[in-house]
Amino acid sequence: DTEVTQTPKHLVMGMTNKKSLKCEQHMGHRAMYWYKQKAKKPPELMFVYSYEKLSINESVPSRFSPECPNSSLLNLHLHALQPEDSALYLCASSRPGDGYTFGSGTRLTVV
Amino acid sequence: GDSVTQMEGPVTLSEEAFLTINCTYTATGYPSLFWYVQYPGEGLQLLLKATKADDKGSNKGFEATYRKETTSFHLEKGSVQVSDSAVYFCALGGTGGFKTIFGAGTRLFVKA
Numbered sequence: 052d053t054e055v056t057q058t059p060k061h062l063v064m065g066m067t068n069k070k071s072l073k074c075e076q077h078m079g080h081r082a083m084y085w086y087k088q089k090a091k092k093p094p095e096l097m098f099v100y101s102y103e104k105l106s107i108n109e110s111v112p113s114r115f116s117p118e119c120p121n122s123s124l125l126n127l128h129l130h131a132l133q134p135e136d137s138a139l140y141l142c143a144s145s146r147p148g149d150g151y152t153f154g155s156g157t158r159l160t161v162v
Numbered sequence: 163g164d165s166v167t168q169m170e171g172p173v174t175l176s177e178e179a180f181l182t183i184n185c186t187y188t189a190t191g192y193p194s195l196f197w198y199v200q201y202p203g204e205g206l207q208l209l210l211k212a213t214k215a216d217d218k219g220s221n222k223g224f225e226a227t228y229r230k231e232t233t234s235f236h237l238e239k240g241s242v243q244v245s246d247s248a249v250y251f252c253a254l255g256g257t258g259g260f261k262t263i264f265g266a267g268t269r270l271f272v273k274a
Contacts, residue, residue: 091269
């Protein structure tokens with residue numbers, strides 16, 4: 052299995068909602084990442100998990116809360132988002148220092 | 163700090179034309195270098211990589227050579243197809259192995 056699976060593919064949520072994005076990989080990669088990508092821009096790093104521990108948090112607002120329940124799963128919990136948080140959210144995994152395998156992303160719209 | 167600079171797009175080519183997308187980098191140490199491709203509505207895919215000076219990465223007819231003397235990693239393809247239309251990102255593997263730095267991306271349009 053050489054894929055990163057993200058669900059849902061599309062999500063529309065109100066500013067008072069709570070939702071979660073999910074990511075799963077079975078390649079044995081011990082590093083997992085959340086990226087945010089706005090239209091016509093490169094991905095921006097949000098969080099890095101290494102061996103299920105949070106190793107990088109790029110000063111992301113607390114309305115985004117990551118979770119790594121085990122070595123295959125990565126979640127991103129969303130609460131009280133703003134319209135400017137609308138973007139494509141990408142999950143990726145890798146061996147340390149190696150290239151990333153990305154999921155196809157969750158396109159999030161905050162209304 | 164480390165950085166990646168890519169040529170601005172969009173780049174528009176006719177089918178079977180030669181492609182070059184320029185990428186230069188600034189880095190301390192000896193980072194790995196990558197090219198990623200993003201097709202419309204999808205996530206990024208790793209296209210090729212090089213881990214040390216003079217390495218050539220290649221995949222699907224694309225090539226790039228890690229040039230330490232010119233701090234460059236230009237992407238080339240001898241004959242592009244309409245299906246190559248996408249956004250191409252040059253990237254640098256950061257120190258510590260977990261923080262990749264992406265260039266701004268170059269959009270490629272290939273006309274039939």
